[in-house]
Amino acid sequence: MSILEVHDVSIRYMTGDFKQIGLKEYVMRRLTRNYHVVEFWADRHISFSLEKGEMLGIIGTNGAGKSTLLKVVSGIMEPTRGWVKRQGNIAALLELGSGFDGDLTVRENTYLRGAMLGYTRKFMDETYKQIIDFAELKEFEDRPFKQLSSGMKSRLAFSIASLVRPDILILDEVLSVGDGAFRKKSETKMREIITGGATTILVSHSIQQVREMCSKILWLHKGNQVTFGDDVEGICDQYQAMLDGKLKLDANGKIVG
Numbered sequence: 001m002s003i004l005e006v007h008d009v010s011i012r013y014m015t016g017d018f019k020q021i022g023l024k025e026y027v028m029r030r031l032t033r034n035y036h037v038v039e040f041w042a043d044r045h046i047s048f049s050l051e052k053g054e055m056l057g058i059i060g061t062n063g064a065g066k067s068t069l070l071k072v073v074s075g076i077m078e079p080t081r082g083w084v085k086r087q088g089n090i091a092a093l094l095e096l097g098s099g100f101d102g103d104l105t106v107r108e109n110t111y112l113r114g115a116m117l118g119y120t121r122k123f124m125d126e127t128y129k130q131i132i133d134f135a136e137l138k139e140f141e142d143r144p145f146k147q148l149s150s151g152m153k154s155r156l157a158f159s160i161a162s163l164v165r166p167d168i169l170i171l172d173e174v175l176s177v178g179d180g181a182f183r184k185k186s187e188t189k190m191r192e193i194i195t196g197g198a199t200t201i202l203v204s205h206s207i208q209q210v211r212e213m214c215s216k217i218l219w220l221h222k223g224n225q226v227t228f229g230d231d232v233e234g235i236c237d238q239y240q241a242m243l244d245g246k247l248k249l250d251a252n253g254k255i256v257g
Contacts, residue, residue, distance in 0.1 A: 009082035038200025056213035064220040102146030135159040224253030
C-alpha cells in the first residue's frame with residue numbers, strides 16, 4: 001500500500017491588480033466588471049505514488065513547479081484540483097530560512113524549529129546535543145542565528161529534520177548546500193533514514209546525486225509532468241540530453257525530438 005499518493009494534482013495561482021488600485025477602485029471595477037484576474041498554473045495533472053522506504057528524485061529546470069508541488073505534498077498548500085493522500089508524519093525542509101529567528105541564538109532556534117515541527121521539549125532536550133554535533137555548530141550555540149553562513153543554517157535545518165526519523169522526509173535543494181564533507185555526511189544520513197523505512201522526496205539540480213540516491217524519479221517541465229518511473233538512469237540521461245540541447249520538449253512537456 002502506498003504511503004504517499006498524488007493524483008492528478010494541479011495548482012493555480014491567481015493574481016490581480018488590487019494592491020495597486022486600492023479598495024475603493026477595486027469595488028468600482030468589480031461592479032463594472034473591469035477587474036482583471038490573471039491565472040497561472042504552477043503545476044498541471046501531476047500523478048505519482050511512493051511505497052515505504054522509496055526515495056523520489058524530482059528534477060526540472062527553474063520554474064518547473066518543483067517547490068510548489070512539494071508545498072502541496074507536505075500539506076502547506078491545498079491543490080486546486082486533484083488530491084494527495086499521506087500516511088504517517090512528515091518533516092519538510094523547503095525553505096532553509098523559514099522557522100528561524102535571526103535575533104535568537106542557535107540554541108534557541110533549535111528548540112524553536114523543533115517546536116514548529118511538533119517535537120516535545122523532552123525530545124529536544126534528549127536530542128539537542130546530537131543535533132548540534134551533527135550540524136558541526138558546537139562553537140556557535142550562543143551566537144545569533146543571523147551571524148551564521150547559509151551553509152551553517154542549512155546544516156542546522158537538515159540536522160533537526162533528519163534526526164526525527166519521519167515517515168516522509170521532503171528535501172528541497174538541502175543536500176546541495178554546504179561543503180563537500182557535509183554533503184557526503186548528509187547523503188550518508190539520508191541512506192540511514194531510507195534504510196530505516198522512511199519515504200523520501202529530494203529536489204536537486206545535481207543529476208549525479210539523483211542517480212546515486214533515488215529509486216524513482218519525477219521529471220517536471222514548466223509545470224507539466226514529463227515522466228515518472230523507476231528508470232532513474234534512463235530518465236536522467238534524457239534530462240541531461242535536454243539540458244545539452246540534444247532533446248526538445250513541447251509546451252506540454254512532451255518529448256518531440
